[in-house]
Amino acid sequence: MSPNADIIEMRTARxxxxxxxxxxxxxxxxxxxxxxxxxxxxxLANAGHEVTVxxxxxxxxxxxxxxxGVRIVRAPEDPPVFPLATxxxxxxxxAFNHTLTRAALRAAESGEYDxxxxxxxxxxxxxVTLKEHLDVPLVATIHATEAGRHxxxxxxxxxxxxxxxxxxxxxxxVRVIVCSEYMRWEVNRLLDLPAARxxxxxxxxxDTMWRAQPRAVAAARSKFAGDGPLIGFAGRLVYEKGVQHLxxxxxxxxxRHPGLKVVIAGDGPYRPELQEEAARLNLHDTVTFAGFMxxxxxxxxxxxxxxxxxxSLYEPFGMIALEAAxxxxxxxxxxxxxxxxxxxxxxxGVTFPHSNPDALADAVDSLLADEVFARRVARQAxxxxxERYGWGTIAARTAAAYGSAIRxxxxxNTKQAEAQLAAGRPKAVVPEGNLLxxxxxxxxxxV
Numbered sequence: 001m002s003p004n005a006d007i008i009e010m011r012t013a014r015x016x017x018x019x020x021x022x023x024x025x026x027x028x029x030x031x032x033x034x035x036x037x038x039x040x041x042x043x044l045a046n047a048g049h050e051v052t053v054x055x056x057x058x059x060x061x062x063x064x065x066x067x068x069g070v071r072i073v074r075a076p077e078d079p080p081v082f083p084l085a086t087x088x089x090x091x092x093x094x095a096f097n098h099t100l101t102r103a104a105l106r107a108a109e110s111g112e113y114d115x116x117x118x119x120x121x122x123x124x125x126x127x128v129t130l131k132e133h134l135d136v137p138l139v140a141t142i143h144a145t146e147a148g149r150h151x152x153x154x155x156x157x158x159x160x161x162x163x164x165x166x167x168x169x170x171x172x173x174v175r176v177i178v179c180s181e182y183m184r185w186e187v188n189r190l191l192d193l194p195a196a197r198x199x200x201x202x203x204x205x206x207d208t209m210w211r212a213q214p215r216a217v218a219a220a221r222s223k224f225a226g227d228g229p230l231i232g233f234a235g236r237l238v239y240e241k242g243v244q245h246l247x248x249x250x251x252x253x254x255x256r257h258p259g260l261k262v263v264i265a266g267d268g269p270y271r272p273e274l275q276e277e278a279a280r281l282n283l284h285d286t287v288t289f290a291g292f293m294x295x296x297x298x299x300x301x302x303x304x305x306x307x308x309x310x311x312s313l314y315e316p317f318g319m320i321a322l323e324a325a326x327x328x329x330x331x332x333x334x335x336x337x338x339x340x341x342x343x344x345x346x347x348x349g350v351t352f353p354h355s356n357p358d359a360l361a362d363a364v365d366s367l368l369a370d371e372v373f374a375r376r377v378a379r380q381a382x383x384x385x386x387e388r389y390g391w392g393t394i395a396a397r398t399a400a401a402y403g404s405a406i407r408x409x410x411x412x413n414t415k416q417a418e419a420q421l422a423a424g425r426p427k428a429v430v431p432e433g434n435l436l437x438x439x440x441x442x443x444x445x446x447v
Contacts, residue, residue, distance in 0.1 A: 015047075017112060018044060018117055018402065019054065019107065019113040020041055020052065020054065021053075021055075021100070021118045021119065021127055022034070022037040022120075023096065023100075023120070025053055026038050027060070027061055028055070031236060032319045033119060033120060033143055035295075037053065040204070040391070043204070043391035043395035045069030045070050046069065046395070049399060052073060052111070054073045054074075054075065054100060054104040054107055056075055056077075056096060057074035071107075075099040075102070075103035075104075076099060077095070077096075078098060089162075090161055093122050097123065097124075100123060100126045101126045101129050104126055105133070114137075114406060115405055116130050116134070116137070117139045117140075117402070118138065118173070120142065121146075121162060121169055124169040124172075127140065128168070128169075128172050137175075137409035138405075139401060139405045140169050140170065140172075140176050140177070141177040141178070142187055142191075143179065143316060144314075145163070145186060145187065145316075146163045148190070150240075151240070151434075152434040152435050153434055160430045164428040164430060166190075166191060168428065170193045171191075171192075173405075174408050174412045175402075175405040175408070176193060176198045176199070177199050177200075177401055178199070178316075179202055179203050179316055180202065180316060180337065180338035181200055182337045182338050183200075186436075189436070199401040202388070202389060203389070204390060204395075205319070205322040205390075206391060207326035207382070207389075210324075211303075212299040216299075217300050219300065220300040224263040224290070225261050225304065226261045228257045228259025229257050229307070230305050231260065231261070231305060231306065232301060232309070232324075232329065233246055233265065233309050233310070233311075234320055235265075235312075235320055236268040237266050237267055237271045238269060241270075241311070241312050242354055243311065244270075245357045245360055246262070246309050246311045247277050247278050248277070249357040249364070250278075250283055250286060252361040253365060254286060256361075256368075260368075261287075262288065263290050264289050265291070265292070265293045266292060299323075302323065302324045302327035303327040306330065307329070307367040307368060308320075308331050309332045312333075312334050312336060312339065313334070313355060315336055315338055315339050317337070318333065318338045318342055321333055321342050321343060322389055325348070325378070330350075330375070331343065331348075331378075331381060332349060332350045333350075334354035335352065335354070343381075350363045350364075350367060
């Protein structure tokens with residue numbers, strides 16, 4: 001059967017009733033997870049599925065509404081403030097899951113569901129409670145892992161605790177969705193989950209949202225570019241995004257391309273250190289820290305660049321690569337994680353080893369020095385995004401994972417019950433040292 005036939009079969013499957021759990025959903029959008037759940041829910045609804053999203057409340061948003069065909073139930077914070085006033089993310093998560101569970105149970109009172117879909121570890125306690133209370137199959141999407149974010153290390157007790165919750169979610173789910181073959185490899189090793197229980201479903205993108213009007217692109221170019229080329233970055237400013245290596249590559253690129261400018265769109269805890277490094281390198285006239293940009297502002301900035309750089313050390317998928325490609329920007333990405341699966345070197349972009357400023361500079365230079373080549377790979381990348389990553393296709397593949405979970409749930413539940421009866425409830429064991437040590441190079445060559 002051809003891939004297109006597979007997609008047609010998935011789209012004609014029986015409509016399913018989905019209870020989606022996510023700690024962020026518009027208007028609460030902290031990172032890519034909120035945008036992913038929003039777009040996926042709408043695409044599933046457009047395909048005929050019944051979707052209820054249970055998420056956190058924010059001031060000004062209704063506690064319940066229907067929007068874009070999706071039922072949205074929001075859980076308000078409980079009155080006690082002490083757990084939320086501590087610096088502990090775990091304390092906040094436990095308090096949040098109490099109110100999220102009650103909201104989800106209220107949602108379940110007015111309808112039945114075929115499947116529960118939980119997004120990441122922050123909703124695990126609610127997901128497991130609903131699975132057991134409603135006797136409904138659980139599907140989990142693991143967007144990233146705690147150990148992966150820390151390059152294999154779990155440095156603090158909080159990191160170890162989060163890892164065990166991720167392990168618990170993976171073990172309780174009938175099917176686990178991951179966004180790339182790299183993430184299948186990582187989850188298999190970090191969370192002791194057989195690869196056969198995972199479905200690789202990439203993140204999607206609405207490419208039409210990222211095509212800015214020429215006037216907006218010209219305005220962005222006028223604001224951020226100088227007499228030379230313009231390089232861009234967009235993302236959260238944290239260590240694993242590798243922006244420090246982009247900053248350290250700028251002097252070499254500036255020497256090759258007089259008048260070069262760099263715009264860094266995004267914010268995060270690593271911003272002060274990045275600004276200090278830029279100042280140390282005397283780049284205050286070259287690098288602009290533009291701060292957070294929303295989806296109305298960012299497409300024009302990406303489209304205005306002569307190269308958009310994604311220098312991540314760790315990237316389960318690499319959503320910004322799809323968004324930049326949709327905007328028409330030539331892209332240069334580190335050859336790590338899911339990015340290595342998105343970009344074909346010399347065809348849809350250029351790649352370089354992560355944590356290597358010199359290699360980054362050479363890769364970007366290949367785009368800046370050859371405009372014909374840069375525009376060719378940009379066109380091919382935009383076509384690739386449209387063909388492979390449309391939300392209709394992603395929703396169909398997600399619905400297929402739901403179908404697999406529903407079919408497999410009886411045998412899975414029986415096996416799980418028998419194992420617990422024989423040996424008791426299993427517990428995660430966190431080994432000492434680096435959980436991915438010695439395996440990263442093997443993964444890079446495998447994907």
